[in-house]
Amino acid sequence: MYSFDYKRPSSLDEATQMLRNSDDGHVLAGGHTLLPTLKQRLASASDLVDLAGIEELKGISSADGVVTIGAMTTHSEVAASSEVQNAIPALADLAGGxxxxxxxxKGTIGGSISNNDPAADYPAALVGLNATVNTTSRSISADNFFTGMFETALGDGEIVTSVSFPVPHSAAYCKFPNPASRYAIVGVFVARGSDGVRVAVTGAGASVFRAREIEAVLNQGFSASSVADIQVSDEGLNEDIHASAEYRAHLITVMTKRAVDKANG
Amino acid sequence: MSVTVSMIVNGKSVSAEVDPRTLLVDFLRVDQRLTGTHVGCDTSQCGACVVHVNGKSVKSCTMLAAQADGAEVATIESLAIDGQLHPMQEAFRQNHGLQCGFCTPGMIMSALDLVNVNSNPSEREIREWLEGNLCRCTGYHNIVKSIQAGAEAMSEV
Incomplete structure (x- = not known):
């Protein structure tokens, strides 16, 4: 790692100030992407501003059909939360995987979505559930939050504070994990909510995206057989040593079918 | 540039001035001379460096010592008391749960976190839990048996 200064603010205001006053400050959440990246010297920072001491960023609450998860809540806390398990079991299931x-x-929801790894699981849940990302300066819909590979709508010094998930009628997540890294080669989050079916795909493209043609047929009939005749185009999909674009396109329909079956219980 | 870190390691208060880049695993091994915690892959995959921070298993190669400031840390060295092995350690010994032993400290600290959340894990649950612990002697079968026996022995204490 290149050298940096470590800071642990106790409030969001303090954190924002520290970021503003640093040359090239980075937010440290769970650190499970940032630290490996720093260790490989693929990234550097003048200051690491650790959010672990900010109480308001932790915890899970639910009210009026919306589950809100603080940015510094860990994946294991979300997976074990009875509130999440009851309201959105698919979300607890995703976090536990x-x-x-x-x-x-160690890993946190705020860290995961701010990093926006193209193969991360959480972006699919946010887009699939039509979640809202709350930050230190505004609220952003998930559809507008994830803008590209490792890129989000977050501005300089803007920190994710929580994510609000509307409770769907039913939902499920299925992924085809890379056997070594466990990152999703393709993961599909399917949700049936008040505004219809949403299908969010991670791992296949540069960033999470909605499979609109699949959403259209699932709005006609929410069953795996509805997807049978869909052939997703492989244009623009990721291609690497693990899977070709064509294979990823095929996996989108396979994972969608499994997710729909799972959602229908 | 340095940062002061204070934490409780295996029940003992420790404090040191460290470079902010110091990983928790290096703090434990180099500063505290607790070399039971190993560094295998150094990329948060193999689990040889698993320790408990505030009662939860973490990979100490992917955590800064500074992040553990104020925390309670437990390493493999905390388990045996006066030469008496912990029931989980004894179970690994009895079931041939190790060959070279490199992964064992991480396996045991990971297994103890599993028993904390699930006192009677099934074989499948143990195998799923060990997702983040690699053994390159291909000893998983006996490791799973060891953890099952260790969990059982712990519930009898």
Missing amino acids: IGDPQVRN
């Missing part, structure tokens, strides 16, 4: 138990004990 990220990485491994030790990664889930």
Whole structure:
């Protein structure tokens, strides 16, 4: 790692000030992407502003059909939360399938979505559930939050504070994990809510996206057989040593069918 | 540039001035001379460096010592008391749960976190939990048996 200064503010105002006053300050959440990246010297920072000491960023609450999760809530806390399990079991299931138990004990929802790894699981849940990302300066719909590979709508010094998820009628997430890294080669989050069916795909493209043609047929009939004749185009999809674009396109329909079956219980 | 870190390691208060870049695993191994915690892959995949921070298993190669400031840390060295092995350690010994032993400290600290959240884990639950712990002697079968026996022995204490 290149050298940096470590700071642990106790409030969001203090954190924002520290970021503003630094040359090239980075926010440190769970650190499970940032630290490995710093260790490989793929990134550097003048200051790491650790959000671990800010109480208001932690915890889960639900009211009026919306579950709100603080940015510094870990994956294992979301997976084990009875509130999340009752309201949106698919979300608890997704959180419990990220990485491994030790990664889930440190990794946070705010860190995951701010990083926006193209193969991360959480972006699919946010877009699939039509969630809202709350930050230190505004609220952004998930559809507008994830803007590209490792890119989000967050501005300089803007910090994610929580994510609000409307409770769907039913939902499920299925992924085809890379056997070594456990990142999703393709993951599909399917949700049936008051505004219809949403299908969010992660791992396949540069960033999470909605499979609109699949949403259209699932709005006609919410069953795996509705997807049978859909052939997703492989244009623009990721291609690497793990899977070709064509294979990823095929996996989108396969994971969608499994997710729909799972959602229908 | 340095930062002061204070934490409780295996029940003992420790404090030191460290470079902010110091990883928790290096703080434990180099500063505290607790070399039971190993560094395997150094990329948060193999789990040889698993320790408990505030009662939860984490990979200490992917955490700064500064992040553990104020925390309670437990390493493999905290388990045996006066030469008496912890029931989980004894179970690994009895069930041939190790060959070279490199992954064992991480396996045991990970297993103890599992028993904390699930005192009677099934074979499947143990195998799923070990997702983040690699053994390159291909000893998983006996490791799973060891953890099952260890969990059972712990519930009898």
